[in-house]
Amino acid sequence: MRFFFRSRQFKIILSVAAGILALCIITGVIGGAIAPHSSVVGTVTAPFVSLAQEISDGVRELVATYKSGNEFMLKNGELEAEINELREKLSEYDKAIRENEFYKDYLGIKDENPDFEFAPATLISRDNEDPFKGFVINKGSLNGISEHDPVITDAGIVGYISEVGLTTSKVATILSSEITMGALDNRTNDSGIVSGTMDLAKKGECKLYNLARSCTVAVGDYIVTSGEGIFPDGLLIGTINYIGSDEYSSSIYANITPFVDMSAIKNVMVITDFKGQGGIIPSGEE
């Protein structure tokens, strides 16, 4: 064994280790960006991963159809097959229609918020090891995306950009405890803070806490961003499904079901610019 530590092989391993350590230091210094080597790898592999994601989605839908096994799903499958056949015939035309519909959904948000600048993006991979359902999109700094840019769909808020690469970015969802954002009850204007916990993330929910005991929030109320923090105001978060009393303080909390189903996301919009952007940076970061 001691000969190994004197061998040429061990010296090469030490050199590789030193190289990796240097990369870690560089990544730490540039902060908020995907590690340089991973960024290069991500750029090269993005098209293949994206293709694999499409195939995987197809397989998942197929399995879901067979798993449910009821008539409705079978009929739906037949109809989908017919639709797919038509889509093949008019693929280019259909693609344009779908794109138009995708953009139309965001037009309302854009009309209400003319200061928003959008960058459309597509999910290319999910991290199954992440309990908070984070994912990677196919746009990066070359498309004007920066760290902490809000990510939305037409249904509501998804999360923010946690790391940016050249052509890919990592998204942390609102189920994550990494995100804390100011929020309001749309009906009563009661304010609180939305963040995630691992327990709620399992159910696809997040938590609205720090609500005053005198507040009048109710199950079914819509929760929107208040504009405090890194998110613009008025973005839909979700609905209250449970209200409880905090054991350790005088405040109460509510569990929220987000409008966006984090495990079914395919396309998103990144808000690259809006009025008041860059006000407050998330907790734990400088």
Next chain:
Amino acid sequence: MLHIRHPLRKFLHFLLFAFLFILHFTGNELITLRSASPFLMLPLLTSYSMFKSELRASIVGAISGAFIDSVSNTPGCFHTVVFFLLCFATSFVSKYLFNINYRSAIVLSILGNTFYYLARWLVCYAFSTPITDSLIYIFEYALPSIVFNAVFVLAFFSIEKKIHTAK
């Protein structure tokens, strides 16, 4: 030092790694059992490292880690570092302390997986989430996944053994 005795081995390994990389990170939940999501790259790397030199194992580990870092939500070079260390340690330990057999594969898989999930907990959750979240991660995600991965290591060890002994 890095010679390949059988050209097909390299290709087979490439196919295996590429398939598992795509399977895991395209959100395919076919092999997920409740909250236990097997990270198949771990048992594969454990089995691979058992048959390879420390140098080759650690380099393959670092490269696999770099690929995973490009699509994973862990910070910076997490997988590059962890897989580099994991593969080096597995190769080193299996060469000097263990026999290369199924029993060793299971033990090394459990040790390696424990190291991986502990490192992930320390880096991602230990200091940024409440203690309840940490406990949920360890008992509901990490432990079932370690057990799940240990089952898969038998299959990968068998494949690696076949590839390694092929003439």
